[in-house]
Amino acid sequence: xxxxxxxxxxxxxxxxxxxxxxxxxxxxxxxxxxxxxxxxxxxxxxxxxxxxxxxxxxxxxxxxxxxxxxxxxxxxxxxxxxxxxxxxxxxxxxxxxxxxxxxxxxxxxxxxxxxxxxxxxxxxxxxxxxxxxxxxxxxxxxxxxxxxxxxxxxxxxxxxxxxxxxxxxxxxxxxxxxxxxxxxxxxxxxxxxxxxxxxxxxxxxxxxxxxxxxxxxxxxxxxxxxxxxxxxxxxxxxxxxxxxxxxxxxxxxxxxxxxxxxxxxxxxxxxxxxxxxxxxxxxxxxxxxxxxxxxxxxxxxxxxxxxxxxxxxxxxxxxxxxxxxxxxxxxxxxxxxxxxxxxxxxxxxxxxxxxxxxxxxxxxxxxxxxxxxxxxxxxxxxxxxxxxxxxxxxxxxxxxxxxxxxxxxxxxxxxxxxxxxxxxxxxxxxxxxxxxxxxxxxxxxxxxxxxxxxxxxxxxxxxxxxxxxxxxxxxxxxxxxxxxxxxxxxxxxxxxxxxxxxxxxxxxxxxxxxxxxxxxxxxxxxxxxxxxxxxxxxxxxxxxxxxxxxxxxxxxxxxxxxxxxxxxxxxxxxxxxxxxxxxxxxx
Amino acid sequence: xxxxxxxxxxxxxxxxxxxxxxxxxxxxxxxxxxxxxxxxxxxxxxxxxxxxxxxxxxxxxxxxxxxxxxxxxxxxxxxxxxxxxxxxxxxxxxxxxxxxxxxxxxxxxxxxxxxxxxxxxxxxxxxxxxxxxxxxxxxxxxxxxxxxxxxxxxxxxxxxxxxxxxxxxxxxxxxxxxxxxxxxxxxxxxxxxxx
Numbered sequence: 001x002x003x004x005x006x007x008x009x010x011x012x013x014x015x016x017x018x019x020x021x022x023x024x025x026x027x028x029x030x031x032x033x034x035x036x037x038x039x040x041x042x043x044x045x046x047x048x049x050x051x052x053x054x055x056x057x058x059x060x061x062x063x064x065x066x067x068x069x070x071x072x073x074x075x076x077x078x079x080x081x082x083x084x085x086x087x088x089x090x091x092x093x094x095x096x097x098x099x100x101x102x103x104x105x106x107x108x109x110x111x112x113x114x115x116x117x118x119x120x121x122x123x124x125x126x127x128x129x130x131x132x133x134x135x136x137x138x139x140x141x142x143x144x145x146x147x148x149x150x151x152x153x154x155x156x157x158x159x160x161x162x163x164x165x166x167x168x169x170x171x172x173x174x175x176x177x178x179x180x181x182x183x184x185x186x187x188x189x190x191x192x193x194x195x196x197x198x199x200x201x202x203x204x205x206x207x208x209x210x211x212x213x214x215x216x217x218x219x220x221x222x223x224x225x226x227x228x229x230x231x232x233x234x235x236x237x238x239x240x241x242x243x244x245x246x247x248x249x250x251x252x253x254x255x256x257x258x259x260x261x262x263x264x265x266x267x268x269x270x271x272x273x274x275x276x277x278x279x280x281x282x283x284x285x286x287x288x289x290x291x292x293x294x295x296x297x298x299x300x301x302x303x304x305x306x307x308x309x310x311x312x313x314x315x316x317x318x319x320x321x322x323x324x325x326x327x328x329x330x331x332x333x334x335x336x337x338x339x340x341x342x343x344x345x346x347x348x349x350x351x352x353x354x355x356x357x358x359x360x361x362x363x364x365x366x367x368x369x370x371x372x373x374x375x376x377x378x379x380x381x382x383x384x385x386x387x388x389x390x391x392x393x394x395x396x397x398x399x400x401x402x403x404x405x406x407x408x409x410x411x412x413x414x415x416x417x418x419x420x421x422x423x424x425x426x427x428x429x430x431x432x433x434x435x436x437x438x439x440x441x442x443x444x445x446x447x448x449x450x451x452x453x454x455x456x457x458x459x460x461x462x463x464x465x466x467x468x469x470x471x472x473x474x475x476x477x478x479x480x481x482x483x484x485x486x487x488x489x490x491x492x493x494x495x496x497x498x499x500x501x502x503x504x505x506x507x508x509x510x511x512x513x514x515x516x517x518x519x520x521x522x523x524x525x526x527x528x529x530x531x532x533x534x535x536x537x538x539x540x541x542x543x544x545x546x547x548x549x550x551x552x553x554x555x556x557x558x559x560x561x562x563x564x565x566x567x568x569x570x571x572x573x574x575x576x577x578x579x580x581x582x583x584x585x586x587x
Numbered sequence: 588x589x590x591x592x593x594x595x596x597x598x599x600x601x602x603x604x605x606x607x608x609x610x611x612x613x614x615x616x617x618x619x620x621x622x623x624x625x626x627x628x629x630x631x632x633x634x635x636x637x638x639x640x641x642x643x644x645x646x647x648x649x650x651x652x653x654x655x656x657x658x659x660x661x662x663x664x665x666x667x668x669x670x671x672x673x674x675x676x677x678x679x680x681x682x683x684x685x686x687x688x689x690x691x692x693x694x695x696x697x698x699x700x701x702x703x704x705x706x707x708x709x710x711x712x713x714x715x716x717x718x719x720x721x722x723x724x725x726x727x728x729x730x731x732x733x734x735x736x737x738x739x740x741x742x743x744x745x746x747x748x749x750x751x752x753x754x755x756x757x758x759x760x761x762x763x764x765x766x767x768x769x770x771x772x773x774x775x776x777x778x779x780x781x782x
Contacts, residue, residue, distance in 0.1 A: 121633060126644050130688040133632070150688055184629065185688045310682035313675060 008137045008168040009034035012101065015144035017044050018177050019099075021072045023063060023439055024048070025056040029076025030116060031103025034168040048439055048468060051460035053080050055432035057087020057158075058458070061096045062436030065419050066394055068221055070151050071436070073100040078116030081162075082123065086426060088158045089127040093423025094244060095219055097156035099147045100128075106166035107135055120162045129157030135164065137172030145177045146185075154187030155308040156219055187307065191324035191332055198320045199279070199303040200336040206277035207348040208355075209237045212260065215244025215422070216282020216306060218415045220326035225415045227330035228281060229253070234337060236344045238356055240268035242283045243407055244422045251411035257356065258365070261289040262558050263404040266364035266567060267356050269556070272297050273564035274355070280304045282326045285316040286423070287586070295563030305329045364556045364569055365408050374525050376402065376477045376548040380409045380449065383475060386532045391445045393417065394437045398430040398454030401483035401554045406449040428457030431474060435461055438470040445473070445536070452478040452545075453502055462515035465541045473535050474543045476508060479550040487553045492584060512543035523547045560586035621650070621671045622697040623704055623774045624680065627782060629689040630656050630664040637687050638666060647680055648672065651706075651749075651771030663691065665782075667773050669749075692782060696774050704774040708752045713740040714763030722762045729755045740765070 006014070012035050016024060023046045028036045039047055050056040053075045060071030071091075075084050081102040091098050102124075105114040121133045130150050132143050140163075147159040203209065211232060217224045225248045232239050232255050239249050240260040249256050258265035260272055272278065278300045283289065285304075290296040293315060302318040304311075305326060312321040322329050367377045380402075387393050395410055396419040397403040403420055412418050419437060421429035434448040448455070455476060465472050477483075485500040509519030518538045522531040528546065535542045557568045561583020628634045635654055642649050650669040657665040670680060677695065684693045696702040710731070712722045719741075726733065726743050729751070735742035745755055749772060756767055776782070 122636070125633070125637060125640055131633075154686075184691065187686070308686065310679060310686055312682070314679055314682075317675070 004174050005171055006174055007034070007038065008140050008163070008170050008172060009038040011137070011140050011172070011174050012144065012163065012168070013038045013042055013045060014174055015141055015177075016072060019145065019148045020069065022046060024072040024074050025050055025059045025063070025436065026074030027051075027053050027056060027076065027080060029080050029103060031077035031105060031165045032074060032080075032101075032163070032168075034165065035074060035101070035103075035163075047074070048435075049464065050432065050435075051463050052458065053083035054087050054428065055435070055458050055461045055464065057084050057091065057098065057100065058426075058429050058432035059436030059439070059461075059464075060098050060100075061087065061091050061094075061429075062396060062419050062433030063440045064096050064098060065218075066416050066437045067440045068416065070097040070099055070148055073098060075100065075102055076116065077103040077105055077120070078118045080116075081118055081120040085123060085127055086424075088124055088160065090421055090424040090426045090429065091158040092127055092129065094421065095156050095215060096158065097151040098158040099144075099151050100158060100160045102160055102162050103168075104133070104162045104164040107164045108166070110164065120160065124160045127158075128160050129155075131160035131162065133162040133164075134167050137167050137170040140167060140172065141175040142181060145175075146182050148177075149179065149182045150185055153185065154189070155216075188309070188323050189307065189325040189328055191305070191322045191329040193332065195320055195322045196329065196332045196336050199305075199322060199333055200340065200342075202277050202301050202303060202320060203235065203279065203333075203337065204340065204342055206237075207345070208275045208352045209235070209277040209279065210271050210275040211235070211237050211239040212242075212272065212278055212280045212283055213239065213245045213248045214242040214281070214283025216326050217245055217248040218282075220282065220307075222415060224282070224325070224327035224330060225249075227327055227334060230334055231330060234334065234342070236349055237279075238271055238353070240264070240272065242286070242289055242422075243420060245283060246407060246418045247412035247415040250413040252413055257360075259407050261286075262291070262560075263408065263554055263556060265408070266362050266556055266569060267359035269558065269564040269567050270359045271356050275300045278302045280306075280318070281330065282306065284308075284311045285314070287315070290315060291558045291566075292561055292563045297564070362569065367552070367555075370549070371525060373549045374522060374528060374546060376479065376546075376552055377405055377409060378525060379475075379477060379522075379528055379546045379548060380405050382528050383447070383449070383532055384410050386529065386536065387445060387447070391443070392441065394419065394434075394441060394444055394446045396420065396430040396433040396437060396446070396448045398448070398450045398457075399425045399427045399484075400451045400454060401479075401487065401552075402449055402451045402477035404484075404554045405477070410449070427451075427454040429454075431455055431458050431472070432461045432464075434472045434474070435465055435470055438472050439468070446471075447473045447475050450474050450476045451483060452476050452480065452505055452508070453482045456506075459511070462512075462517060462541070462543075466516040470541060471539055472541050474541075475535070476543065476545050477548050478505075478508070478545050479548050479552065480505060481550055483552075484554070490553065491557075491559065508543050508545035512541075515541070517541035517543055519543050519545070521545045521547065559583055615674045617673060619671055619673055620677070620697075621669060622677045622680075622695055623702070623772060624668045624670060624684070625694045625696055625774060625782065626666040626668070626684055626690060627692040628664050628666060628687075629691070630662045631689055634664070634689045635666070637689065638668075638684065641683055641687070642668075642670070642680075645679075645683065647676065653771040653773050667771070669772050694776070694782065696776055699776065701777040702774050703777060704748055704772050705746055706749050706752055706770055706772050707744065707746045708756070708767060708769045709734070710743045710745060710756060710759055710764070711740060711766040712743065712759050712763050713765045715739060718762045722759060725755070725758050725762075731755065
């Protein structure tokens with residue numbers, strides 16, 4: 001048992017290193033100066049200096065989601081901590097493992113409204129998986145280790161450790177990581193065999209089955225995704241994925257029906273609606289997926305595999321809940337199916353596929369092509385086509401129409417290459433997240449598919465990108481509107497475009513140049529390929545401003561409060577579908 | 588191109604305005620029931636705020652809440668919450684509580700079988716003459732103890748179920764009720780089983 005005396009600030013650094021952290025994203029300030037001093041005196045931990053604490057958290061999210069490791073953030077007290085709150089909430093909603101260290105005023109001043117004091121544990125309690133205030137330097141090491149353990153165990157999430165300055169400057173005993181010391185938090189990871197058997201029974205007897213995978217597959221890790229692919233191959237069942245789950249099954253797999261939910265494909269949503277057995281692995285029946293709850297997949301028996309018991313029966317009542325890690329549950333389920341010498345019922349499955357192929361034939365992602373104006377879908381399709389190369393490609397997005405088009409049209413053949421803000425829908429996520437991904441994968445191609453409104457929310461991170469010479473590409477689908485807001489105003493508020501047009505946008509080419517990056521612009525369809533090629537050829541950061549059709553809407557769309565089979569396929573559908581009163585109050 | 592499918596639930600939609608909630612049969616999905624939940628937690632700063640914040644943040648109801656340390660050696664406190672909701676909500680409350688890091692055990696005493704719920708109240712009554720005598724007589728029937736007396740007031744201490752306390756307090760109302768302080772429910776399961 002190695003124990004040694006050191007300063008609190010040194011313990012923080014040692015604990016981070018002992019937890020396998022290589023990079024920490026942060027911003028200094030008065031309360032964390034001792035940590036920054038300790039950081040200065042070592043060379044094992046790399047610090048990335050962001051321009052805003054929200055950016056630090058999103059960067060750590062990008063880092064975590066593209067590596068499977070716990071992201072680390074270091075910010076100061078008061079405004080440092082409050083600026084981090086949006087990022088923490090985002091990480092909580094999307095189950096991203098993070099540890100965020102916040103400075104705090106010295107313990108004797110807590111509660112006195114001291115300079116840069118905020119009740120950080122109070123403020124972050126509802127937006128973290130757990131948080132700590134360390135009042136004794138001898139508890140510091142144990143707390144740091146437990147924070148990492150809690151962040152990555154069970155359903156992952158962000159954990160805040162609030163560190164008063166006097167604790168950082170006190171001397172105490174460091175303790176090495178010891179997993180046994182965190183026995184009070186032991187989430188169930190092994191599934192109940194009886195439930196697995198019940199799930200297998202439903203699979204064996206299914207006539208119109210569907211597999212519905214989510215972010216839990218990605219979070220569980222590559223093994224879970226591999227087993228999920230095996231399940232798809234063994235059963236031959238059609239499969240859809242949520243926004244967070246994209247990449248868990250290669251998009252090139254013929255059994256992949258595309259994205260499910262509000263802007264999912266016609267075939268995925270209709271198959272969800274009409275199936276007789278639904279196998280949900282690591283998804284949470286989110287309202288973007290279910291649409292109107294009372295009309296959600298009315299005729300199906302549902303299996304729900306989730307590591308978080310509170311996700312079970314929260315929105316949708318299921319028949320076979322399976323609590324456990326996705327990999328463990330899939331392993332058990334596959335073993336069970338193989339032991340029963342399961343062979344899919346070819347005749348029934350063929351009939352079901354025929355029905356699905358009929359829906360597929362509607363080509364729900366089709367759009368009106370144009371020779372005169374750049375269609376946003378066209379820009380993303382070309383980006384996808386021109387980035388098929390030897391380099392691994394990581395895509396991040398901001399939030400809005402461009403995000404949905406990217407999810408529909410960019411095809412992911414591996415997990416952990418798609419980073420987007422799903423649950424919270426945080427505009428401004430994509431650029432800092434891309435920065436974090438690029439730090440983790442310096443050789444990879446990292447592209448933020450952005451909207452011009454979203455990217456301005458964290459555009460200051462271009463300065464961070466410049467400082468570390470990160471070759472991040474920002475591909476802006478610029479329609480001059482907050483496109484999704486504009487779309488809802490058109491469909492539900494009588495086309496009264498209240499405050500959704502940005503009248504004074506910056507010149508993004510000049511903006512790129514001001515940040516030392518390359519600026520490119522396309523205004524005509526024939527320029528798109530050249531701009532993308534030039535963007536990819538440049539070995540530094542690029543902002544590509546793609547001036548797209550400002551009035552294009554994102555389809556298919558299930559209007560809020562509607563059922564899957566009330567999906568709108570194109571602009572001509574909208575007149576026929578006035579939103580219900582019930583739907584109008586939903587977001 | 589009429590690409591939109593006609594909703595299968597058109598009848599339901601049309602019917603909603605004519606016959607609102609009255610038509611809905613009472614099922615386990617709609618019946619609101621009371622539940623007494625006992626929670627064993629680490630006795631550490633912020634733990635009560637976590638539990639209370641969970642209830643307010645997710646819109647759950649708290650009818651009463653009690654908390655005190657019950658095990659000094661292991662540093663454990665026990666929280667008893669009386670809440671109400673549909674079966675699905677109560678299930679959610681238990682699952683949400685269980686995933687808090689400092690929470691060790693969550694038990695739904697109402698669902699798990701026979702248990703003893705108790706509450707204590709201190710009730711101040713100020714009266715003279717016949718009313719004063721009547722309050723004392725009723726206190727005797729309810730087995731309330733007099734813990735403070737002046738020439739114009741009594742403080743009664745009463746222990747029992749919530750219903751028993753309610754009815755005693757109602758009886759005191761016309762006799763000169765001045766103040767009530769109640770602990771909220773504490774509860775424990777019957778039998779030898781450990782929590």
